[in-house]
Amino acid sequence: MKSRITPTNTEVPLRDDDWIVSKTDPTGRIIYLNRTFMRIANYRESELLGRQHNAIRHPDMPRGVFRLLWETLKQEREFFGLVKNMTSDGHYYWVFANITADINAAGQTVGYVSVRRQAPVAAVHAVMPLYAEMLRIERESGAATAPEASVAYLWQLLAAQQTTYDRFVLGLYQQ
Numbered sequence: 001m002k003s004r005i006t007p008t009n010t011e012v013p014l015r016d017d018d019w020i021v022s023k024t025d026p027t028g029r030i031i032y033l034n035r036t037f038m039r040i041a042n043y044r045e046s047e048l049l050g051r052q053h054n055a056i057r058h059p060d061m062p063r064g065v066f067r068l069l070w071e072t073l074k075q076e077r078e079f080f081g082l083v084k085n086m087t088s089d090g091h092y093y094w095v096f097a098n099i100t101a102d103i104n105a106a107g108q109t110v111g112y113v114s115v116r117r118q119a120p121v122a123a124v125h126a127v128m129p130l131y132a133e134m135l136r137i138e139r140e141s142g143a144a145t146a147p148e149a150s151v152a153y154l155w156q157l158l159a160a161q162q163t164t165y166d167r168f169v170l171g172l173y174q175q
């Protein structure tokens with residue numbers, strides 16, 4: 001497996017009936033991935049099992065989005081988001097993701113489950129400038145405070161539109 005992947009400008013298209021599924025342990029280490037995940041991301045199962053989910057992270061994704069993702073999960077809420085991921089060849093694909101906790105009979109969170117589908121084109125166009133601005137803010141603020149800075153910007157934007165993150169992101173899916 002390549003340790004460092006160079007991003008390309010090639011988009012991998014998802015079909016209407018593609019559902020990308022993965023499960024992680026409580027730290028985000030992949031413990032299950034379905035065949036659709038392997039086909040789209042172009043990895044064999046053995047290459048991703050046991051690895052952190054950031055293995056498919058695309059550098060165009062602001063860190064603030066993942067900060068929000070983990071904060072939402074820690075608050076025992078489900079997360080919805082538009083995510084640009086990277087394949088093993090450096091190609092990209094956009095998904096609309098839902099992540100929920102996997103809770104056992106004793107009420108303990110034993111991991112997380114993510115189900116993703118094709119992101120609507122209009123939704124991708126709506127978040128691209130937002131993510132670009134979040135990335136710019138992160139670069140400007142420096143590594144230590146990057147996620148806080150870009151999340152603060154996102155909250156400001158949502159407050160100005162008198163909406164919440166969930167309403168904003170679910171509204172994008174309906175576009």
Ligand SMILES: Cc1cc2nc3c(=O)[nH]c(=O)nc-3n(C[C@H](O)[C@H](O)[C@H](O)COP(=O)(O)O)c2cc1C
Pocket residue numbers: 022023024027028052053054055056057058061063066069083085099112113114
């Ligand atoms: C169930 C689950 C699914 C995830 N799916 C993705 C994903 O598709 N792409 C991604 O970049 N990060 C995903 N993450 C978030 C990663 O764990 C990680 O926070 C993110 O890639 C940023 O990693 P980094 O801050 O170490 O670079 C997922 C996390 C969980 C718990």
